[in-house]
Amino acid sequence: xxxxxxxxxxxxxxxxxxxxxxxxxxxxxxxxxxxxxxxxxxxxxxxxxxxxxxxxxxxxxxxxxxxxxxxxxxxxxxxxxxxxxxxxxxxxxxxxxxxxxxxxxxxxxxxxxxxxxxxxxxxxxxxxxxxxxxxxxxxxxxxxxxxxxxxxxxxxxxxxxxxxxxxxxxxxxxxxxxxxxxxxxxxxxxxxxxxxxxxxxxxxxxxxxxxxxxxxxxxxxxxxxxxxxxxxxxxxxxxxxxxxxxxxxxxxxxxxxxxxxxxxxxxxxxxxxxxxxxxxxxxxxxxxxxxxxxxxxxxxxxxxxxxxxxxxxxxxxxxxxxxxxxxxxxxxxxxxxxxxxxxxxxxxxxxxxxxxxxxxxxxxxxxxxxxxxxxxxxxxxxxxxxxxxxxxxxxxxxxxxxxxxxxxxxxxxxxxxxxxxxxxxxxxxxxxxxxxxxxxxxxxxxxxxxxxxxxxxxxxx
Numbered sequence: 531x532x533x534x535x536x537x538x539x540x541x542x543x544x545x546x547x548x549x550x551x552x553x554x555x556x557x558x559x560x561x562x563x564x565x566x567x568x569x570x571x572x573x574x575x576x577x578x579x580x581x582x583x584x585x586x587x588x589x590x591x592x593x594x595x596x597x598x599x600x601x602x603x604x605x606x607x608x609x610x611x612x613x614x615x616x617x618x619x620x621x622x623x624x625x626x627x628x629x630x631x632x633x634x635x636x637x638x639x640x641x642x643x644x645x646x647x648x649x650x651x652x653x654x655x656x657x658x659x660x661x662x663x664x665x666x667x668x669x670x671x672x673x674x675x676x677x678x679x680x681x682x683x684x685x686x687x688x689x690x691x692x693x694x695x696x697x698x699x700x701x702x703x704x705x706x707x708x709x710x711x712x713x714x715x716x717x718x719x720x721x722x723x724x725x726x727x728x729x730x731x732x733x734x735x736x737x738x739x740x741x742x743x744x745x746x747x748x749x750x751x752x753x754x755x756x757x758x759x760x761x762x763x764x765x766x767x768x769x770x771x772x773x774x775x776x777x778x779x780x781x782x783x784x785x786x787x788x789x790x791x792x793x794x795x796x797x798x799x800x801x802x803x804x805x806x807x808x809x810x811x812x813x814x815x816x817x818x819x820x821x822x823x824x825x826x827x828x829x830x831x832x833x834x835x836x837x838x839x840x841x842x843x844x845x846x847x848x849x850x851x852x853x854x855x856x857x858x859x860x861x862x863x864x865x866x867x868x869x870x871x872x873x874x875x876x877x878x879x880x881x882x883x884x885x886x887x888x889x890x891x892x893x894x895x896x897x898x899x900x901x902x903x904x905x906x907x908x909x910x911x912x913x914x915x916x917x918x919x920x921x922x923x924x925x926x927x928x929x930x931x932x933x934x935x936x937x938x939x940x941x942x943x944x945x946x947x948x949x950x951x952x953x954x955x956x957x958x959x960x961x962x963x964x965x966x967x968x969x970x971x972x973x974x975x976x977x978x979x980x981x982x983x984x985x986x987x988x989x990x991x
Contacts, residue, residue: 581782582987588775589983593976596794599761599768600972603805606761607968611961613752614812617745617819618954624677625745625824626947627670628738629831631690634670635734636838638663639726642701643845644929646719647921650709664698674737683740689733697725716849723846742828749820752957753813758805765802768975772798779986790982797974804967812960815953823950826878827943830887833871834939837894840864841932844901847908848917858905865898875942882945890938897931904928 641660645652671694675687700722708715772795779788840861847857872894876887900919907916920928 592979596975614958616748618958628741632734634667686736794978801971815957819953822880827946829875886938886941893934
């Protein structure tokens with residue numbers, strides 16, 4: 531029985547420690563089985579109900595918000611900066627070219643009509659002026675055609691390109707016949723003027739109107755507020771989120787300052803201040819450029835064009851000598867329009883343009899008075915006295931007064947264009963470096979948020 535008991539004890543006893551199948555090996559297998567789930571749990575996202583889970587979500591959310599705001603701010607800055615550059619460099623240049631095309635063509639027509647009234651050989655200065663006007667119009671037309679991407683503007687420019695040699699051909703024929711003393715010279719001059727007024731000037735007016743409208747659109751985009759306001763409000767929201775996150779983090783971790791979030795907050799404030807300063811300064815300069823630069827310059831250009839049209843009616847009335855009342859009717863219409871335009875320009879122009887506009891107004895009033903005397907001579911069939919009054923060089927002649935009007939209008943236009951150029955350049959310069967600065971600051975905001983919250987997450991591992 532003892533032997534049996536000993537045998538039973540031997541059978542039921544476990545293997546010695548350290549032997550195969552012993553307790554140590556069994557514990558090792560248990561440890562290894564538990565290690566794999568623990569290793570896998572390291573790569574699982576923290577549960578959002580825990581503080582680490584909330585920190586992880588807040589970190590991801592803030593990084594995304596900062597980058598999204600940076601993208602929005604960058605898009606806004608690109609739009610405003612591009613539009614401001616177009617206003618200062620491209621669209622204003624094209625608008626000026628279109629304006630100069632119209633003025634050069636109208637002045638060429640008036641110069642040719644006036645020169646014809648001198649007899650077989652007109653003054654050399656008128657011939658030089660006509661050639662200069664045609665050369666300027668052709669050069670501006672070439673530049674505008676090369677820069678134009680608008681189909682409607684392209685059609686008007688094509689019309690001008692085709693009509694210009696036709697017009698100069700009529701003028702050349704008229705000058706040849708006039709120099710030989712043939713009456714047909716006047717007919718060719720009238721046909722040339724008809725080509726100018728029926729085909730060329732309407733096309734030039736269309737080009738000027740469309741280029742000027744493009745300038746106004748670019749200016750409106752450069753000074754527009756909706757996207758800028760949305761960007762600034764979104765930046766303030768980001769700043770509030772950063773502040774609330776720091777308060778929440780301080781209560782949870784009992785840490786007063788988080789360096790990363792503080793850096794992100796400073797970067798946000800810097801970005802917002804830079805945006806406000808650039809947008810406010812650029813918008814102010816561009817509005818000044820428009821209201822006291824391009825707008826009065828355009829009004830004065832219209833006044834100059836109207837004066838040239840009136841001068842053309844005045845001279846064509848002498849050339850035709852038919853007693854056609856339409857010329858005087860057109861002159862009276864232009865007279866009323868010119869007075870209105872000069873009053874508007876005076877109210878719009880900066881200080882530098884006030885004096886020449888006032889002088890232009892005085893010259894225009896005196897010219898209108900002289901034209902009334904010329905009409906009286908026309909009705910009396912005193913064409914010799916009428917011609918001297920209209921094209922003579924005396925101080926009180928229509929030609930002299932019209933020349934003074936043109937000179938003062940040119941001076942006022944140049945003064946307003948200088949105001950535009952200065953302020954538009956300042957407005958465009960306000961956005962220099964802003965795009966790169968916003969990108970860098972937005973990245974700093976995102977990095978600061980990621981760093982500051984990562985430091986707190988590490989403490990829970």
